[in-house]
Amino acid sequence: xxxxxxxxxxxxxxxxxxxxxxxxxxxxxxxxxxxxxxxxxxxxxxxxxxxxxxxxxxxxxxxxxxxxxxxxxxxxxxxxxxxxxxxxxxxxxxxxxxxxxxxxxxxxxxxxxxxxxxxxxxxxxxxxxxxxxxxxxxxxxxxxxxxxxxxxxxxxxxxxxxxxxxxxxxxxxxxxxxxxxxxxxxxxxxxxxxxxxxxxxxxxxxxxxxxxxxxxxxxxxxxxxxxxxxxxxxxxxxxxxxxxxxxxxxxxxxxxxxxxxxxxxxxxxxxxxxxxxxxxxxxxxxxxxxxxxxxxxxxxxxxxxxxxxxxxxxxxxxxxxxxxxxxxxxxxxxxxxxxxxxxxxxxxxxxxxxxxxxxxxxxxxxxxxxxxxxxxxxxxxxxxxxxxxxxxxxxxxxxxxxxxxxxxxxxxxxxxxxxxxxxxxxxxxxxxxxxxxxxxxxxxxxxxxxxxxxxxxxxxxxxxxxxxxxxxxxxxxxxxxxxxxxxxxxxxxxxxxxxxxxxxxxxxxxxxxxxxxxxxxxxxxxxxxxxxxxxxxxxxxxxxxxxxxxxxxxxxxxxxxxxxxxxxxxxxxxxxxxxxxxxxxxxxxxxxxxxxxxxxxxxxxxxxxxxxxxxxxxxxxxxxxxxxxxxxxxxxxxxxxxxxxxxxxxxxxxxxxxxxxxxxxxxxxxxxxxxxxxxxxxxxxxxxxxxxxxx
Numbered sequence: 210x211x212x213x214x215x216x217x218x219x220x221x222x223x224x225x226x227x228x229x230x231x232x233x234x235x236x237x238x239x240x241x242x243x244x245x246x247x248x249x250x251x252x253x254x255x256x257x258x259x260x261x262x263x264x265x266x267x268x269x270x271x272x273x274x275x276x277x278x279x280x281x282x283x284x285x286x287x288x289x290x291x292x293x294x295x296x297x298x299x300x301x302x303x304x305x306x307x308x309x310x311x312x313x314x315x316x317x318x319x320x321x322x323x324x325x326x327x328x329x330x331x332x333x334x335x336x337x338x339x340x341x342x343x344x345x346x347x348x349x350x351x352x353x354x355x356x357x358x359x360x361x362x363x364x365x366x367x368x369x370x371x372x373x374x375x376x377x378x379x380x381x382x383x384x385x386x387x388x389x390x391x392x393x394x395x396x397x398x399x400x401x402x403x404x405x406x407x408x409x410x411x412x413x414x415x416x417x418x419x420x421x422x423x424x425x426x427x428x429x430x431x432x433x434x435x436x437x438x439x440x441x442x443x444x445x446x447x448x449x450x451x452x453x454x455x456x457x458x459x460x461x462x463x464x465x466x467x468x469x470x471x472x473x474x475x476x477x478x479x480x481x482x483x484x485x486x487x488x489x490x491x492x493x494x495x496x497x498x499x500x501x502x503x504x505x506x507x508x509x510x511x512x513x514x515x516x517x518x519x520x521x522x523x524x525x526x527x528x529x530x531x532x533x534x535x536x537x538x539x540x541x542x543x544x545x546x547x548x549x550x551x552x553x554x555x556x557x558x559x560x561x562x563x564x565x566x567x568x569x570x571x572x573x574x575x576x577x578x579x580x581x582x583x584x585x586x587x588x589x590x591x592x593x594x595x596x597x598x599x600x601x602x603x604x605x606x607x608x609x610x611x612x613x614x615x616x617x618x619x620x621x622x623x624x625x626x627x628x629x630x631x632x633x634x635x636x637x638x639x640x641x642x643x644x645x646x647x648x649x650x651x652x653x654x655x656x657x658x659x660x661x662x663x664x665x666x667x668x669x670x671x672x673x674x675x676x677x678x679x680x681x682x683x684x685x686x687x688x689x690x691x692x693x694x695x696x697x698x699x700x701x702x703x704x705x706x707x708x709x710x711x712x713x714x715x716x717x718x719x720x721x722x723x724x725x726x727x728x729x730x731x732x733x734x735x736x737x738x739x740x741x742x743x744x745x746x747x748x749x750x751x752x753x754x755x756x757x758x759x760x761x762x763x764x765x766x767x768x769x770x771x772x773x774x775x776x777x778x779x780x781x782x783x784x785x786x787x788x789x790x791x792x793x794x795x796x797x798x799x800x801x802x803x804x805x806x807x808x809x810x811x812x813x814x815x816x817x818x819x820x821x822x823x824x825x826x827x828x829x830x831x832x833x834x835x836x837x838x839x840x841x842x843x844x845x846x847x848x849x850x851x852x853x854x855x856x857x858x859x860x861x862x863x864x865x866x867x868x869x870x871x872x873x874x875x876x877x878x879x880x881x882x883x884x885x886x887x888x889x890x891x892x893x894x895x896x897x898x899x900x901x902x903x904x
Contacts, residue, residue, distance in 0.1 A: 214283035215317075216276065216303060218290050222322065225494030225502045226289070229324040237279055239290075243269050244302040246349065251357045253350050259755045261350050265306065276307055285313050287334060292318035292554065293510050294348075294745065295686060297341035304337060311336070321560040322494060322504030325519075343751035344744040350755055351375060351737065358766050359725065365773050366720050367713070368798040372698065375737075376683050378721050378729040380691045381700050383676060384668055385710045385718040393877045394664035396884075398891055400428040401660065402437065404612055405653040406446060406605070412642035413653060416605050416612035423611070434657045437610070444608040446650040456598040456617060460590045460624035462514040462544040463556035466685035467678045469509070469584070474671035476630055477579050478706065481670050481689040485509065487580045488557070497572045504560055505569070506584055510686045511554035514544035516588075520555070524562040524592050532626060536593050544591075558588040583630075590628035597621040603644055616641035661891050668708045681735030699799075702843055709843045713798070724769035728762055780808065789815045820849075825863035828872035829855040857886065868892045 215236045217223050223236040230236065244263040246252030254260045265273065280286055286309055288300035300316055303309070315334035319326040355375040363371035402418040418437070420426050428434045464472070466485075473484040488509040494502040516524075521541060528537045559581075566582035573581060598617040605612040616639045619625075666672070674688045683691055692708075695701045700714030710718065721729050737758075743749035780795035785805055787794050790813040794805045803821075807813040823834040827848040834855075837847045848855040859874040862883055866873055871887040881896040 212284045213287060214279050214285070215287045215289050216300075218296075218299065219493055221490065221502075222289075222493040225322045225504050226327060228501055228503075229327045235279060235283065237276060239276065239299070239303060240269070240272055242266060242299055242302065243273060243306050246353055251353065253353055255759070259350060259752055259759070261346060261353075263302065263305075273306060276303075280307055280309065285315065287315050287317050287331065288337070289317050289319075289330070291510070292320060292508055293686060294341050294345040297338055298345040298349075301337050301339075301342045320517075320555050321507040322492065323560050340745050340747045344741050347744055347751040347754050348741055351758065354755070354759065354762070355728070358763070359721070362724065362766070362769050362773060363717060363720060367716055371713075371717065373717060373721055373729075374694060375729070376687060376734060377691050377694045378718075378725075379682050379731060379734045380673065380677065381695055381710065381714055381718050382722065382729060383673065384695075384701055384708055385715055387665060387668055388710055388715075391664040391667065395882065396664075396891055396893060397662045398429060399660050399662065400431065400434040401658050402428070402434065402441075403656045403658070404441075404446070404605075404607075405656070406612075406614075407651040407653055408642050408644050409648055409650075410642065414614055414641045416603070416614040418610060419613045420611045422609050426610070431657075431659070438655055438657060441607055441610060441655060442652070444610075446605055446607045446612070446652055448603060448644050448646050448648040448650065449606040449611070450604040451644055451646055452600075452602045452604075454600045454602075455620075456600050458596040458598065458623075458625075460542075460593060460595065460628065461587065462542075463516060463558050463588045463591045464584060465512050465514060465556060466510050467512070467674050467688060469557055470674045470688060471671040472583060472587070472630075473580060474669060474674075474706070476583065479576070479580070480692075480703075481674060482693050483576070484580065485689045487577055488584075491577060491581055491584075495573060495577065497569065503564075505564065505581060506560060507555050507558050509557055511557060512685050513554045514556045516555050516558055520558060520562075521592070524589060527562040528589065528593055532593075535621075536623065536626065538592055538594050542591060556588070557584055559585045562589065586628045586630070590624040593624035593626070594621070596623040596625045601641055601643075603641065605650065614641050615639070661888070669706045670703075670708065673708060680731045681738055682731060683734075684738060684741075702839075704839065704843060712803075712838075712844055724772070725765055728765065780806075782808075787813060787815050789813055823860055825861050827853060827855050828861055828863075828865070829853055834861060859886075861886070866890060866892050 213230075213234045215223075215226060215230065215234055217226060217236065217238050218241055220238045220240075223238045226236045227234075243266060245266055246261060247264050250262075252262045252264075254262060286307075288303055290296035290299040290303075296318070297316075304314055316337045317330040317334050319330040352375050356372050359373040360371060363373060404416050404418070405413060406416055407413050418426060428437065462468075469488065470481045470484050473479040474481065479487070488506065491505045492507065492509050494504045497503045525537060562585075564585075566578060566585050569581060570578055597620045599620050600617045601615070603614045605614065618638050618640060668676070670692055673692065677683050677688055677691065695714070696703065698714075699711055700717055701708050702711050703709075727733065737754070740749055740754050744751045744754065780797055782793050782795050783805065785794045786792070787807040787809070790807060790809050792807055792809050792813070794815075794817075795808050796803050796819060797806045797816075803819045805817045805819045807815040818838075820835040820837060823836055823846055825834050826832065827834050827850075830848060830850055830853045832853060833849040834846050835849050836844060838844055846857045846860055847853075857872075857874060859876055862873040862875055864873045864883075865871065866885040866887070869885060869887055869890045869892070871885050871890060873883050874886050875896070876882055876884050877896075883894050883896055885892040
């Protein structure tokens, strides 16, 4: 009989632990949470000081029965769930559900699933940390109150079944605000000038025009640029100054949760949810040929860039043995973390530095290998020597104007030997010839180029995670869940890595902004995250967060309900006849916006796409322009005729551009403007200045 029972979340983690624990230990998995707030009700007793009501999660009866049987047969129980707030809460719920006593129940945590880490955790077994549990409870109760109180308001305004989370709503707001920024962006023209020059020994190089009379030069039109070009052709070009130097480029820090999600999105094309799923698999353990199940990386939810002394010693030996002493950073790198961090954790790193991506390739799936390779390379590179560049900067005078040419040559590759990813590939050698101050240069050509300022880019998952982190919204364990929830609810859609707000998401965001702007905003959300951190550190009692939050929140709920009233929005009837039963079809609101449906549901299930008319004619064939949606719910404008190729993301005005003849479009929400659909044209005017395009 096993004297000790170890409970983990997943079967994969259980399989890995069994390798390190002897016959005196039995390892079982609880398969995640076993208790939670009920779905059918608020589950928080407002009158009884916000006491949560926990119930056993449906479907967990068989798992709990098995665990109870194992508990009875064991002398000691070790709760080995993940080392964060969520894991601590799972252990606490297990203790209550299984009726475990304090004397023989122990909490163990390990940042990596290795023999040494697991054995050490058992020696350092402790009681459940109620500060961590309370921080998780505060978040859960807070989010439940927000979601279950705002949801019914959305039902009245839009459709039943909608919900609004506290942190997810802030993520949706960021995406909607960015869309408004793009719509309201006013494009501005500017020009650059590049000179091709020949130095005294005959070498040709390029230099950029940067200033006039030591002031930064901005050329806003072709006329201005032509005047500068005419002046420059009459000038002699002389080397005014030459600066030689050395540039040191240090390696980036090892990954934390947010940076791993960002880089995996940018470099591998992985969604945040996929990244976290693969990372959890690597952490919990993978079957390695000849070794059995091995945990390959440290815990994946962390905001600490620290690595342990043992890990540093191991990677130090690996670097010197493999690449030589010159490739090891002379000093152990120290990385500054932003704000409060969970320093009990380490950065995300390989559990064994000598298990290279090539060694593991045959044992991992293609995607597991891609992610492991990214983590391994980033980690090992972070402890290697910086890259060193020789730099040369040349300042060139041409009358009152100044040109500049810069070049750099890689002198020592350092960490770039193994990590030539992302921004590093921009440092390809750019060589310019040696010159001396006073050298006269021959002008070969002047090349003017027209540009237009660009609006801020739409969010990708990587950009959204970075922004959430910078604003203090959410924590490492929540970034993936925020994006996943918004996608699953149909509030946003993803096309070619880019996130767009759907029509439904835009409407939900407007309602929340109009009624709950004091609660769903970046400052408030960041403040709540800070208070949750204080609960975790024992500086704040968790119910105080709810006590302070609830009175102003419920007041806003009451005001919003008063504005909306008791009348629920019904389905809008149309004159479209259902071809299956003869009833007049109605307009309903679904996941991706409005659609036509038969009111005879469920007897008649007929439904079809609703195409609203945009009120203008197609600039290609003269047919009606309709408001359409992509398969993922993004709105666009297209012609009623299937054979016509016209398509536009913005509503056409029906008029043509007076400059180039392309069709005009409407852009903007605050200050609407009429713009040319050809981005190379740049024609734009305020809507109030527009003439009737159809006259």
